[in-house]
Amino acid sequence: MxxxxxxxxxxxxxxxxxxxxxxxxxxxxxxxxxxxxxxxxxxxxxxxxxxxxxxxxxxxxxxxxxxxxxxxxxxxxxxxxxxxxxxxxxxxxxxxxxxxxxxxxxxxxxxxxxxxxxxxxxxxxxxxxxxVAVHGQSDQIRLRSRSAQRDALDRAAGDELGATLARYREVFDRWQANKAELETLTRDREARETEAENLRAAMDEIEQAAPQPGEDEQLAATAERLTNLEELRLAAAGARESLSTELAEGDDVLALIESARRSLERVVGVDGSLQPIAEQLQNLSYLASEAAGELSSYLASLDADGSNELEAINERRALLTTLVRKHGPTLDDVIATLERGSARLLELDGDSDRIDELTTRVENDTRDVEEAASAVTGVRRRTAERLGAAITDELSALAMPDATVVVDVEDKGEYTRSGRDDVAFLMRPHAGTEPRPLSKGASGGELSRVMLAIEVVISASDPVxxxxxxxxxxxxxxxxxxxxxxxxxxxxxxxxxxxxxxxxxxxxxxxxxxxxxxxxxxxxxxxxxxxxxxxxxxxxxxxxxxxxxxxxxxxxxxxxxxxxxxxxxxxx
Missing domain, CATH: 3.40.50.300 (P-loop containing nucleotide triphosphate hydrolases)
Structure with a gap:
């Protein structure tokens, strides 16, 4: 208030x-x-x-x-x-x-x-x-519309229609959702079949290549090594000869370190402070000997026929590059495509089953919507009969004793969230005339009284x-x-x-x-x-x-x- x-x-x-x-x-x-x-x-x-x-x-x-x-x-x-x-x-x-x-x-x-x-x-x-409910001249015009007349009827029906209409809308919304999904799957079936074929081809291609995480980086490093094989061999051999070789002119590193150590050991007894230095030279001798051994192993690992291996590695890198270009942008994405593809194929291959399931659901929903809509129509028609009689009584008291209002509820054959009913308020101004829509059979003053009569009647069940x-x-x-x-x-x-x-x-x-x-x-x-x-x-x-x-x-x-x-x- x-x-x-x-x-x-x-x-x-x-x-x-x-x-x-x-x-x-x-x-x-x-x-x-x-x-x-x-x-x-x-x-x-x-x-x-x-x-x-x-x-x-x-x-x-x-x-x-x-x-x-x-x-x-x-x-x-x-x-x-x-x-x-x-x-x-x-x-x-x-x-x-x-x-x-x-x-x-x-x-x-x-x-x-x-x-x-x-x-x-x-x-x-x-x-x-x-x-507040506001009524003015514009609302009288609005009362001429079918939607406004249906709303007035629904207000008069009150709680009796409320639960029935809520049940109908629940079924209707489910029906519309299932229909929409079914239409989407059916419409896109060809595109989804093409997607499944392309995905299978991609997965076959990736499975045959069997790429491993980080393989492209490892291959790049190996190719770099093989491309510079001779330079690596010369560098390793030179280093080994410098450390230890009988072919090198003069003494090698190991011989020089050993000579220095023996020189110190001869005088350690005279000055004990030289002992730590002698021990350091001993350790250097061990380290140099190890490095020389590792360089020998490295040289042995350098295959004299490395060019054949390089060719195979470059071919593998080309294959991986093609996969990345088609399914990348990285090798990890290529591998992920293989992992995700199985789940996507299950989804795509399951479309036929889903379409069959949705078809059955839509058929069941259609029956449920028809039943729920019929229940809504039943309530509206019962209410329409009472409402028309009550409005007519009110109009008689409003100096329109010969007027009769009929609230007509017809099946319009089209389902919406409000049902399938077409509601029309019809008025017969005088006995012997045919009921006509308010938009054609009522003047502005008569519409004012009809609107007031409707509010007086409806207020008993739906007060504002x-x-x-x-x-x-x-x-x-x-x-x-x-x-x-x-x-x-x-x-x-x-x-x-x-x-x-x-x-x-x-x-x-x-x-x-x-x-x-x-x-x-x-x-x-x-x-x-x-x-x-x-x-x-x-x-x-x-x-x-x-x-x-x-x-x-x-x-x-x-x-x-x-x-x-x-x-x-x-x-x-």
Whole structure:
């Protein structure tokens, strides 16, 4: 329920506070005073599109703040907390206060506030469905659409349809997912078969080559060695001869070291400090002898026919290079292709089995969808019969005694997440005529009454906390207007109702009457909002009836209407 709305610099409204609260609030005022700005303000609080043109001329921005009373737990409270906002619990009835705000700058920028914290405007839109149902001339147009009529029927069905439709959507979603996968596998079957053939060929090629991790680097090193074989042999032989050879002229390294060691040992007894040096020479002799032996082994390993080995290695490297180019970019990737290929082949080869499995599933899902859709249709048709009769009764009370509303539910032969039903609200204006779609058989005023009748009937099974009607009485007058007022008062017995109206016959039934007052100093026009009571309310009712606030006959009629409204509220 909306407790209060504050408006600053929106349209012609400079500063206004709307005390709302429970029951039926009527908002009246002269033409051009800014009554519709109240609905515009509420639309902005509920996430509507911001328009810089709505900012009051000369103002930097327009601001709207709303104070709601909401349950301290549930969908609204949870979404506010998720958005980082707060609600303020009070009392012992599980109620809390929620503040919403919206600012629109003269440049068209917009900011939103939820529960005292900045939030995306989209959060306001998410909350709106659980806070307010707004009806205006555009909603009357929307009521002409089949989807809006189906939504109205589903609201009337309430919990009975909720579980059935949820079951249908579960089956429908599964059916669509399986169908999509089946279509993809079937459509791509040829491409996947080609992929499997190419993968098998690649795996055969890689298996025959049997590459090993790091083999390409090892082969490159070996090829480098064999390419420089003669240079390596000369270097190794020269080194060995320098260390130890009988063919070299003069003494070799080993002989020289040995000679030096013997020279020191002859005098160690004279000076003991030479002993460590003699031992170092002994170790050098051992190391040189080992190096000479290893060089001999290295020379023996150099194959005199190394050119043949080099040719074989280059051929192997060429083979590996081809594999890397086709399946690389590295040899490790080539080996990984072989490892992953088996799993991919299992997947590709399993497509036929998967297609058969999915075909069976889709056939079963199709039967399940048909059964679930039939259940949804059954609930809708039962509800349609009750809803049509109830709306017809309401229209009789709304000065349309000859009108009959029929809610038609037909199988359109196409499944969607909402079922397969085509819902149409048909109206027979007079006995003996054929029911016609609302878009063809109802005027604007009649649509207003049909819409109100629908809300009155549906509210019993699917109540909305707050209903806002923007000139729902357009094109209506006399007795029909009085009945609209009565129905709005009836709706207000279990929901908050806010109505922008120009008819005294409707405003008379309100428990809270607000007037949008336009004032001008000759240069600037500004409007404000005043709560009317007593004589002030009677004067406004008189103006609505006769155009003159001080008309005696109008005043008498106004008092009569106010008495009728008060009597209706007492009975309610």
């Amino acid at each position: 909306i407790e209060e709305i504050e408006i600053s610099d929106l349209g012609v409204i400079a500063e206004a506070t709307l005390p709302l609260g429970p029951g039926f609030t009527a908002i009246t005022g002269e033409t051009g005073a800014g009554k519709t700005m109240v609905v515009t303000a509420l639309g902005l609080l509920l996430g509507g599109r911001a328009d810089a043109a709505t900012v009051r001329s000369g103002a930097a921005n327009a601001r709207i703040d709303g104070r709601w009373v909401v349950p301290d737990s549930g969908i609204v409270a949870e979404r506010v907390v998720e958005a980082g906002g707060d609600i303020d619990p009070f009392g012992a009835d599980g109620e809390a206060e929620l503040t919403l705000g919206r600012t629109v700058t003269a440049e068209g920028r917009s900011r939103a506030q939820v529960g005292g914290r900045s939030a995306p405007v989209g959060v306001l839109a998410e909350l709106s469905g659980n806070l 906390p707050t209903y806002v009607f923007d000139e729902v009485d357009a094109g209506v007058g006399g007795a029909a207007a009085i009945e609209i007022g009565r129905r709005l008062a009836r709706l207000a017995q279990h929901a908050q109702v806010i109505v922008v109206t120009h008819l005294a016959q409707v405003a008379a039934f309100a428990s809270n009457h607000l007037s949008v007052v336009k004032e001008s100093d000759g240069f600037v026009t500004a409007s404000s909002v005043t709560r009317l009571q007593g004589d002030d309310r009677t004067a406004e009712m008189t103006r609505l009836l006769s155009g003159l606030a001080d008309s005696d006959s109008g005043r008498a009629h106004a008092e009569e209407l106010l008495d009728l409204g008060a009597e209706t509220q007492m009975i309610g």
